[in-house]
Amino acid sequence: MVTLETASSKIGSRPMDDAEFERWARLLETRTGVIVPPERKPFLETGLRRRMRATGHTQFDSYYDSVSTGTGGALEWASLVDHLTVHETHFFRHPPSFELIREQWLPQWLAKAAPDDSVHALSVGCSTGEEAYSLALMLDAELAKSSPVHRFGVTATDVSQSALGVARTAEYPMRRFAELPASYRAGIEVLSDGENFRITERLRKRVGFACVNLLHASRAPLRKLDIIFCQNVLIYFARERRRELLDGLAGLVQPGGLLVLGPGEAPGWSHPLMRKTGGPQTLAFVRNT
Template identity: 70%
Template sequence: MGIAASSATHGAARPIMDDAEFERWVRLLESRTGVIVPPERKPFLETGLRRRMRETGHTEFRRYYDELLDGARGAMEWAALVDHLTVHETHFFRHMPSLNLIRDEWLPQWLAGVPADRSLHALSVGCSTGEEAYTLAMVLDAALSGFEPQRLFGITATDVSQPALAMARQALYPMHRLAEIPPNYREHAIETVDGEQFRIVEKLRRRVGFACVNLLHASRAPLRKLDLIFCQNVLIYFARERRGELLDALARLLQPNGLLVLGPGEASNWTHPQLVRTGGRQTLAYLRTTKEIPA
């Protein structure tokens, strides 16, 4: 009897997702996150859902779906599910051409056009476990450290995954990740915790604040006007027709002469009347003109 019960449980733990069920989950994900799951990604979605359902004791897609709509309890489980379905792969200094554009071309021009006591405010979208945000902090700190009076900066880093943000706030990374950070940055940016981990130094940690924000709602988030927006490898998860809307919302957050940096190929056909393309062929970046962007 024990074996039969075990077999029944095992069978029930692997529900079949037919096309109608798949479409229902696709609509939920798109409405809540904006992320599109195309038909060819059905196995990925099904596997991710099954994994989380096993952890929570669910055996039916429909019942699990209904629980996600159940008030505060459903909201907590939704946050956990999004973390399961979100890709967190990232690296320090992931795209050097974009960072070089910020440091060597945009930043000197920006500094020349603002008062000496003006602080720089940046946004890292889809920051995952913090590597991108801390990379920006390293680059900006090194570039601004030689100015008198001292130039200050702050970075708001956002993601939809609370567990990823918790890791980002700790700023602890395995020692093998140190190879991703160029040697000329390491002395002033990291401290060894033990033989297996290093940590971003407090000076840089204080410059970065993390917040759980969905890109769909970025324009409604309490963000001040920004000088720099770094949004790479995020738009690829959204439908092409929606990417323009999201970029328009980000453009409205930019200060005059602010810079929007995207991942190469993410939205190469997008245009905006108050933004002009800048940088070389290896980058995809837009500079905000001095004209006012209507809300």
């Protein structure tokens, strides 16, 4: 019988060969769009070894077969994806993008909005929720200044179930507090332990999380959106794939709506329905009306 301990020592003894690396990198790209360049092989290998250890596999091939078949395979694949994707994120990670919404896009939207219009935003590849809650904190504070006060909703999607689990708790350690601009702190509460804060229930109710693979996002039952925020996700995708995905996202934007990307994430991309907006620090497009 192979115990988990002996399994882990056996996996550790042989480095992944090139054919195995290519096979796994191809599977990850086919299923998530994420590419693993050769220099990221150690990252891929570490993630695989962790899950192989947890599931008692000693061979890359047998583990590959197990994630490729049946319901058990699908569940294990979901766990593996958590280990093979990068979840780093921050509140208000790219301030110029939020300023673009606050200073340019929102005043234009407000100028045309009917009294009962509301703003619907999507955070794509939301990881543990900071981007989605940043949008909620900002929209809440800015729309409160308008008369009438317009409502808003944020939908946030990711392929990683564990990241979404953290996002749904809406709790973050106090060391992250400094990422929140002072003017947007009304939407959080410090928990009684003094070590964590949480997004208030009123705002949590405005943010919904869903497990959606970006490769299928254009087929997801999403309503047309006023703002799509997609940052630090496409960088992990092949250039050709980025174009297809951006075309799909453009189709989800309302006329007059805004698509915000990370600077440098879509070099050369253009779309007949979208025109570039914002300054040199941002990469954003408005859909023609």
